Amino acid sequence: MSDLVAQLNELHKSALDALARATTTEETKAWHADFLGRKGRLTDLLGGLGQLPKEQRPLVGKSANEIKVALEAALQERQEAIAQDEMSRALSAEGVDVTLPGRRPIVGKYHPTTTTMREIVDIFNLMGFQVYDAPEVETDENNFELLNFPPDHPAREMQDTFFTTSPDVILRTHTSPGQIRAMREFAPQPIRVILPGKCYRNEDVTARHEMMFYQVEGLAIGRNVAFSDLKGVLLNFFNQMYGEGRKIRFRKSYFPFTEPSVEVDVDCILCGAQGCRMCKYSGWLEILGAGMVHPVVLKNGGYDPAEFSGFAFGMGIERQAILKRGIDDIRYFYDNDVRFLERVA
Ligand code: DAH
Numbered sequence: 523m524s525d526l527v528a529q530l531n532e533l534h535k536s537a538l539d540a541l542a543r544a545t546t547t548e549e550t551k552a553w554h555a556d557f558l559g560r561k562g563r564l565t566d567l568l569g570g571l572g573q574l575p576k577e578q579r580p581l582v583g584k585s586a587n588e589i590k591v592a593l594e595a596a597l598q599e600r601q602e603a604i605a606q607d608e609m610s611r612a613l614s615a616e617g618v619d620v621t622l623p624g625r626r627p628i629v630g631k632y633h634p635t636t637t638t639m640r641e642i643v644d645i646f647n648l649m650g651f652q653v654y655d656a657p658e659v660e661t662d663e664n665n666f667e668l669l670n671f672p673p674d675h676p677a678r679e680m681q682d683t684f685f686t687t688s689p690d691v692i693l694r695t696h697t698s699p700g701q702i703r704a705m706r707e708f709a710p711q712p713i714r715v716i717l718p719g720k721c722y723r724n725e726d727v728t729a730r731h732e733m734m735f736y737q738v739e740g741l742a743i744g745r746n747v748a749f750s751d752l753k754g755v756l757l758n759f760f761n762q763m764y765g766e767g768r769k770i771r772f773r774k775s776y777f778p779f780t781e782p783s784v785e786v787d788v789d790c791i792l793c794g795a796q797g798c799r800m801c802k803y804s805g806w807l808e809i810l811g812a813g814m815v816h817p818v819v820l821k822n823g824g825y826d827p828a829e830f831s832g833f834a835f836g837m838g839i840e841r842q843a844i845l846k847r848g849i850d851d852i853r854y855f856y857d858n859d860v861r862f863l864e865r866v867a
Contacts, residue, residue: 526570526582533563534589541593541600547608550601558593634866635736635855638843639718642738645762646716649755651740654715656700658722662690664699668822669779677778682724684733693722697739697836698779701815704741705823712744713832718839729851736839741815743825743832749782749814752833756786756812763842764791771806780813780834791845800845807845810837 537557544550557563568586571579632640643653671678681695700717717739725731742751753772760768769789777783787808790801797803812835817827825832840852847866849855854862 526567526574527585529567530582530586530589533557533567534593537563537593538596541596544600545604545607547601547604550597550604554597558590558597564590564593631863633855633863634843634847634849635839637867638846639736639738639839641763641846642759642837642839642842643716643718645759646738646740648762649714649758651714651716651742654700654704654717656697656703656717656719658694658720659686660692660694660699662692664702665692665694665696668702668819669698670816670818670822671778675778677776684722684724695723696721697737698834700739701741701779701819701834702823705743705820705825709824710826710830712742714742716740727853729853732840732852732856734856735852737836738839740835741832742834743815743820743823743830745830747831747833749833752812752814752835755833756810756835760788760809764788764846769795775811775813777811777813779816779819780811781816783811783813786810786812786835792848809841810835812836 537553540557541550541553544553555562559565564586568583571582571586574582647653665683666675666678667673683695684693686692697717697719700715700719704713704715704717719736720734721737722734723731725733727733740755742755753770757768757770760770768791771787771789772784773787775783775785785808787806789795790798790805790807792798792800792807793805795801795805797805801807812833815832815834820827820830820832840855843849843855843866844852849866854866
């Protein structure tokens with residue numbers, strides 16, 4: 523018996539030695555077959571158990587079993603260590619260079635319409651104009667009738683309108699209906715507001731026209747508001763927006779909701795009034811429409827025209843962005859091509 527136990531102990535020791543020398547999963551598998559497998563050395567040794575006297579067998583068997591359990595535990599431990607090792611070797615073999623600089627995420631920025639709108643709003647804010655929000659979906663009444671465009675008035679032709687399936691509900695064609703809303707909210711208080719926002723017209727889309735575009739409307743109403751106030755406010759706006767020393771020019775015009783009505787030009791900032799494609803070789807850029815609020819419109823807004831007067835103006839925001847940011851086609855604005863958005867300041 524002592525002989526078999528000694529051999530078992532010997533086997534235990536040499537198995538542990540051999541296991542310590544295994545450095546790959548393959549080698550641990552071979553080791554398992556060699557020592558613990560069905561035809562392995564332990565099985566082999568236990569073949570001699572039958573020769574032992576009966577009473578010794580359980581003791582030797584127990585000892586053999588303990589060795590088997592211990593060797594299996596040792597194997598598992600070794601295999602885990604090897605797996606860890608193989609994993610870290612595989613990772614470094616793939617050559618991940620942790621010192622490479624990361625990829626910069628793309629940082630978004632404001633759309634040129636938003637930037638331009640904010641510039642315009644900031645300038646008027648400093649002159650005491652507050653932003654007044656008005657809806658894009660309007661009634662025919664606010665968009666036209668109360669602004670002194672009766673049904674079938676030829677001035678409606680200039681603003682080819684999108685109608686909705688609800689009678690008399692339309693997409694506003696300009697920001698001017700906001701004038702009616704502001705007046706009706708504030709009358710008889712004085713008003714100084716600007717109204718930025720989207721407008722819609724059924725235009726043929728070209729380099730200069732879009733179906734959807736932005737305008738900023740301005741409105742000032744009070745007891746002594748004069749045409750010279752309009753001039754001063756606009757001159758200040760142009761100097762802030764396009765640089766000091768601007769010259770402006772008023773041309774007579776017609777809008778049903780102002781009387782008198784004007785169109786206002788600024789000396790061409792692109793060519794220094796020398797004449798270029800942008801100013802059509804005139805030295806002047808057309809910027810906005812303006813005028814003194816028509817007495818009928820004042821009345822519709824709730825103000826007595828004998829006591830109150832006011833001025834109004836309206837301009838396209840994309841037009842200002844085009845001039846200031848050197849854009850040559852309005853269609854770029856809402857195409858959602860990031861190359862345009864990245865290129866334009
Ligand atoms: N609403 C006009 C348009 O879209 C622009 C305009 C002209 C607005 C004169 C005004 C104004 O407030 O006084 O063509």
